[in-house]
Amino acid sequence: MKDKLQKIKDDAFAAIKSSEGLNALNDVRVNYLGKKGLLTSVLKGMKDVAPEDRPKVGALVNDTREAIEKLIEETKQKLEAAEMERRLKDEVIDVTLPARKSNCGHRHPNIITLEEVEDIFIGMGYEVVEGPEVEYDYYNFEALNIPANHPAKDEQDTFYINDKIVLRTQTSSVQARVMEQGKLPIRIISPGRAFRSDEVDATHSPSFHQIEGLVIDKGITFADLKGTLEVFAKKLYGEDTRVKFRPHHFPFTEPSAEVDVTCFKCKGKGCRFCKNSGWVEILGCGMVHPNVLRMSGIDPEIYQGFAFGVGLERITLFKYEIDDMRLLYENDMRFLKQF
Amino acid sequence: MNTSLSWIKQYVKGLDCSAEQYKDAITLTGTMVEGYERLDEDLEKIVVGRIEKIDRHPDADKLIVCQINIGEAENLQIVTGAPNVKEGDVIPVVLDGGKVATDHDRNRVKGGTKIKKGKLRGVESCGMLCSIEELGSSKEMYPEAPEDGIYIFDKDNPPALGSNAVEALGLNDVIFEHEITSNRVDCYGVVGIAREVAATFNKEFVYPPVECKGNDEKASDYIKVTTEDKQLCRRYCARVVKNLKIEPSPKWMQRRLASQGIRPINNIVDITNYIMAEFGQPMHAFDLSTVAGAQIIVKRAKDGDKFVTLDGQERTLDSDVLMICDGEKPIGIAGIMGGENSMITEDAKTLLFEAACFDGTNIRLSSKRIGLRTDASSKFEKGLDPNLTLEALNSACQLIEYLGAGEVVGGVVDVYNDVASDSRVKLEPDKINGLLGTDISKEDMIAYLKRVELIYDEKTGEVVAPSWRQDIGCSADLAEEVARFYGYDKIPTTLPKGEATMGGISFKMKVEKTARDVAEYCGFSQGMTYSFESPKVFDKLLIPENDGLRSVVSILNPLGEDYSIMRTQPLNGILTSLSNNYNRRNKDVMLYELANIYLPVGDDSEVDKEELKKRFGTTDVLPNERMQFVLGFYGD
Ligand SMILES: [Zn+2]
Numbered sequence: 001m002k003d004k005l006q007k008i009k010d011d012a013f014a015a016i017k018s019s020e021g022l023n024a025l026n027d028v029r030v031n032y033l034g035k036k037g038l039l040t041s042v043l044k045g046m047k048d049v050a051p052e053d054r055p056k057v058g059a060l061v062n063d064t065r066e067a068i069e070k071l072i073e074e075t076k077q078k079l080e081a082a083e084m085e086r087r088l089k090d091e092v093i094d095v096t097l098p099a100r101k102s103n104c105g106h107r108h109p110n111i112i113t114l115e116e117v118e119d120i121f122i123g124m125g126y127e128v129v130e131g132p133e134v135e136y137d138y139y140n141f142e143a144l145n146i147p148a149n150h151p152a153k154d155e156q157d158t159f160y161i162n163d164k165i166v167l168r169t170q171t172s173s174v175q176a177r178v179m180e181q182g183k184l185p186i187r188i189i190s191p192g193r194a195f196r197s198d199e200v201d202a203t204h205s206p207s208f209h210q211i212e213g214l215v216i217d218k219g220i221t222f223a224d225l226k227g228t229l230e231v232f233a234k235k236l237y238g239e240d241t242r243v244k245f246r247p248h249h250f251p252f253t254e255p256s257a258e259v260d261v262t263c264f265k266c267k268g269k270g271c272r273f274c275k276n277s278g279w280v281e282i283l284g285c286g287m288v289h290p291n292v293l294r295m296s297g298i299d300p301e302i303y304q305g306f307a308f309g310v311g312l313e314r315i316t317l318f319k320y321e322i323d324d325m326r327l328l329y330e331n332d333m334r335f336l337k338q339f
Numbered sequence: 340m341n342t343s344l345s346w347i348k349q350y351v352k353g354l355d356c357s358a359e360q361y362k363d364a365i366t367l368t369g370t371m372v373e374g375y376e377r378l379d380e381d382l383e384k385i386v387v388g389r390i391e392k393i394d395r396h397p398d399a400d401k402l403i404v405c406q407i408n409i410g411e412a413e414n415l416q417i418v419t420g421a422p423n424v425k426e427g428d429v430i431p432v433v434l435d436g437g438k439v440a441t442d443h444d445r446n447r448v449k450g451g452t453k454i455k456k457g458k459l460r461g462v463e464s465c466g467m468l469c470s471i472e473e474l475g476s477s478k479e480m481y482p483e484a485p486e487d488g489i490y491i492f493d494k495d496n497p498p499a500l501g502s503n504a505v506e507a508l509g510l511n512d513v514i515f516e517h518e519i520t521s522n523r524v525d526c527y528g529v530v531g532i533a534r535e536v537a538a539t540f541n542k543e544f545v546y547p548p549v550e551c552k553g554n555d556e557k558a559s560d561y562i563k564v565t566t567e568d569k570q571l572c573r574r575y576c577a578r579v580v581k582n583l584k585i586e587p588s589p590k591w592m593q594r595r596l597a598s599q600g601i602r603p604i605n606n607i608v609d610i611t612n613y614i615m616a617e618f619g620q621p622m623h624a625f626d627l628s629t630v631a632g633a634q635i636i637v638k639r640a641k642d643g644d645k646f647v648t649l650d651g652q653e654r655t656l657d658s659d660v661l662m663i664c665d666g667e668k669p670i671g672i673a674g675i676m677g678g679e680n681s682m683i684t685e686d687a688k689t690l691l692f693e694a695a696c697f698d699g700t701n702i703r704l705s706s707k708r709i710g711l712r713t714d715a716s717s718k719f720e721k722g723l724d725p726n727l728t729l730e731a732l733n734s735a736c737q738l739i740e741y742l743g744a745g746e747v748v749g750g751v752v753d754v755y756n757d758v759a760s761d762s763r764v765k766l767e768p769d770k771i772n773g774l775l776g777t778d779i780s781k782e783d784m785i786a787y788l789k790r791v792e793l794i795y796d797e798k799t800g801e802v803v804a805p806s807w808r809q810d811i812g813c814s815a816d817l818a819e820e821v822a823r824f825y826g827y828d829k830i831p832t833t834l835p836k837g838e839a840t841m842g843g844i845s846f847k848m849k850v851e852k853t854a855r856d857v858a859e860y861c862g863f864s865q866g867m868t869y870s871f872e873s874p875k876v877f878d879k880l881l882i883p884e885n886d887g888l889r890s891v892v893s894i895l896n897p898l899g900e901d902y903s904i905m906r907t908q909p910l911n912g913i914l915t916s917l918s919n920n921y922n923r924r925n926k927d928v929m930l931y932e933l934a935n936i937y938l939p940v941g942d943d944s945e946v947d948k949e950e951l952k953k954r955f956g957t958t959d960v961l962p963n964e965r966m967q968f969v970l971g972f973y974g975d
Contacts, residue, residue: 103862104859104860104862105858105859105860105861105862105863105864105865105929105931106859106864106865107855107859107864107865108864108865108866108867110867111855111865115852118844121842122842122843122844123842124834124842125839125840125841125842126840126842127840127841127842127843127844128842128843128844128845128848129845130845130847130848132961132964133870133935133937133964134892134905134937134961134962134964135961136954136955136957136961137955137956138954138955138956149700149704151521151699151703151720151721152521159894159895159896159897160894160895160896161892161893161894161895162895162957162959163956163957164955164956164957164959165957165959165961167870167894185837185838185840187835187840187842193870193935195870197896197897197898199898206869206871206898206902207869207870207871215835217835217837218837219773219836219837220835220837221773221774221775221776221833222774222775222776222777222818222822222830223775223776223777223830223831223832223833224776224833224834224835226827226830226831226832226833227831227832227833227834228834228835230832231834244828245827245828245830246366246367246369246371246827247367247368247369247819247822247823247827248369248371248520249369249520249521249522249523254813254815254816254818254819255774255775255815255818255819255822255823256819257827258371287774287815287818289815290813290814290815304773304774328867329867329868329869330916330919331866331867331868331916331919331920331930332919332920332923332925333864333920333925333928333930334923334925336864336865336866337864
């Protein structure tokens with residue numbers, strides 16, 4: 001037994017010394033110390049050893065294992081140091097060259113879409129502003145014509161911090177904050193996180209992003225809203241995109257509408273993606289309700305305006321034909337690399 | 340809200356449109372159709388036939404050979420294994436080349452199954468006799484259908500031989516699924532939708548007059564109603580029906596209910612369900628003999644009261660729950676569910692019909708606290724029109740008389756605490772055009788509004804909105820009504836005029852953008868994680884017991900403990916993302932995240948607490964939100 005162990009040790013040492021890289025070294029480790037390695041098989045042969053000799057043999061096996069492990073570790077460090085040196089040399093060369101595309105990281109698809117949307121609106125003279133995600137009930141609901149006990153509060157399944165502070169359920173909360181500053185005209189978009197207590201599934205997430213838009217000026221009309229969103233849809237999804245406005249209801253706008261665009265997958269012919277309708281709903285909008293203007297100190301007899309809210313995840317999923325919203329928050333490299 | 344086309348057509352004179360046309364048109368005026376189902380989609384060539392003669396099959400014990408009269412010179416020979424038919428039965432027959440809705444194992448299949456002439460054990464068979472399942476429906480909806488066998492038409496009143504059996508069964512219909520917006524409570528009933536349909540297609544809306552005088556007695560001699568809480572019970576109407584005759588309701592009513600997905604029970608239950616479907620007004624029927632002291636008192640429960648609802652469950656109440664009580668005890672939870680102690684049983688003789696208008700918010704909150712949401716409560720919580728109450732009640736009594744289900748007692752006990760008035764809004768055509776960006780004439784506006792019974796009053800220059808349109812309160816509301824029927828698609832598309840504004844992003848956003856560019860240039864990809872996480876992360880991250888990071892903003896009603904605090908550091912997010920990747924055996928992962936963190940603000944003396952309280956109802960300051968940039972990577 002002792003001879004057998006000595007032989008294993010000698011063979012292992014020779015193999016370690018001759019291994020030329022980290023991978024080869026690892027093969028040696030597996031070969032000798034792994035689950036099916038040579039040393040392990042010796043341990044399995046222990047049942048043939050007389051019981052009184054077992055502790056002695058056991059100790060011998062352990063000594064052998066430790067010796068091999070120690071040499072592997074030392075060799076590994078040497079190899080790694082060499083590797084590092086080699087890489088550093090490479091790096092020096094790398095930096096002088098333009099970055100290769102494949103070495104670059106990838107932006108999150110949500111943000112790629114968001115920046116595209118921002119650029120479209122900045123081009124039309126919109127300022128991008130942000131507001132708090134943990135927000136007073138007042139800005140999230142009351143100032144938007146959703147008084148206490150309004151059923152819309154239930155519908156939106158709000159997360160509460162206390163009875164007057166919520167995680168905002170919509171980026172519309174920024175509307176009132178901007179309006180009450182009294183600087184007119186207003187032409188903003190406001191992207192950011194919003195929260196609703198939906199369980200996670202393929203189309204729902206308790207945390208998501210919205211892009212709110214708000215324009216207030218003298219003589220702003222529903223026709224302007226239509227024109228603006230048509231420009232937006234065509235720039236985002238292509239010139240041949242058609243836009244459909246359907247009457248809808250939101251407490252903070254009147255008249256209100258939901259907007260469908262022609263399905264960009266089938267170009268309106270009907271497919272699985274658009275449930276055969278040829279249309280996909282992308283946003284809600286309307287003329288700012290006079291109560292909302294009044295509450296923020298703007299006279300609805302002089303000023304009027306429109307607002308719209310786009311679900312960022314929704315348009316991102318459509319744009320990239322992603323089926324499952326959960327993918328956006330798992331940060332799997334194989335997913336992120338595709339963008 | 341599901342509604343059958345045939346029911347809508349009853350109220351819309353001359354409506355003639357395909358399902359697709361209906362869907363497109365009504366969606367564009369604001370009642371979105373989410374989908375529809377054609378009941379006869381997979382049915383073809385199915386006629387009414389009578390079995391004239393039955394012979395045994397010469398070579399099969401379980402088969403019989405039927406000679407069937409389908410109104411033509413020659414009888415049809417059909418072989419069947421159905422156990423429930425006999426000579427003289429009138430049955431639905433699918434002819435050679437026709438289609439039924441199920442496969443050979445009687446499971447519903449998309450596209451249906453084609454039936455062909457053929458030989459069954461050597462005997463020619465030219466079609467098939469149909470069960471209700473093969474016609475695409477169920478025994479639930481057609482209670483008279485046999486458990487397992489061929490549907491047999493009523494022998495006293497059979498449809499004509501050779502006529503369309505699908506029509507005879509009322510299956511030549513389309514069921515539309517409408518999405519109703521919360522401002523249009525009136526559209527939770529078929530009548531409300533029909534009114535919208537009439538306006539959309541510019542047809543006449545016809546509603547048959549509701550009238551039910553009843554006998555010479557007086558309901559007030561049978562029952563006294565007191566509303567102790569006038570705020571929560573705006574109106575309570577009651578009528579009495581005696582000499583009840585409880586039996587199945589007629590087929591036409593059963594079909595109507597079936598089209599709404601409501602199972603027929605008996606004439607009384609069916610009438611209340613029918614009225615709820617038609618008007619959106621829930622009703623309740625009490626057995627009058629169980630109502631002690633011949634009186635109804637509407638009042639709040641006491642904290643901790645227990646009550647058994649008619650589903651046999653014991654419910655715990657509190658002082659914000661409104662109860663319907665008699666002279667001694669509670670007999671129902673107002674607007675939510677009646678009590679077991681007063682329910683109508685097969686041998687009830689006299690009933691008390693209730694149609695009431697309760698406070699929507701109160702019903703909504705009570706139903707949430709009790710944990711009982713019913714068809715009735717889901718209607719009440721939207722806030723019903725108090726003028727609907729009496730209309731619905733009288734209509735129910737009219738049905739009682741029409742069906743011969745009992746003798747309606749004359750008069751109504753009507754307690755109306757807060758009378759709803761029509762709302763009036765000044766019609767300002769210039770303002771409406773100015774809001775829409777249109778050039779619609781005043782006359783056209785008046786005509787559009789009239790389609791939905793918003794009537795222009797010449798004398799005052801106002802538009803009068805009926806009580807079922809509680810959503811009409813200002814000029815913008817009228818603008819929407821005008822726009823809906825003018826057509827959103829006809830409104831021009833323009834861009835805002837006025838002074839040009841400078842667009843752009845803030846310095847903070849520019850910095851974030853640069854951070855993203857640099858990180859990506861260096862090979863890092865952008866991750867994104869939730870803003871809330873578990874309070875256990877601090878131990879995991881070895882953050883000391885008394886570290887400031889452990890002071891957090893917590894969510895009162897989180898989705899679970901794992902999502903219950905707002906993050907105060909971005910580490911857990913990035914580590915979780917890395918470990919997700921590691922577990923999926925992704926090599927060499929380099930991630931970054933721009934993560935908002937939320938730091939509670941202590942007692943900040945610089946803030947004017949008084950002002951906060953006044954504006955936001957709390958003295959609490961919002962947490963500090965800060966963007967953190969974090970990198971995480973592993974691999975070679
Ligand atoms: Zn499509």
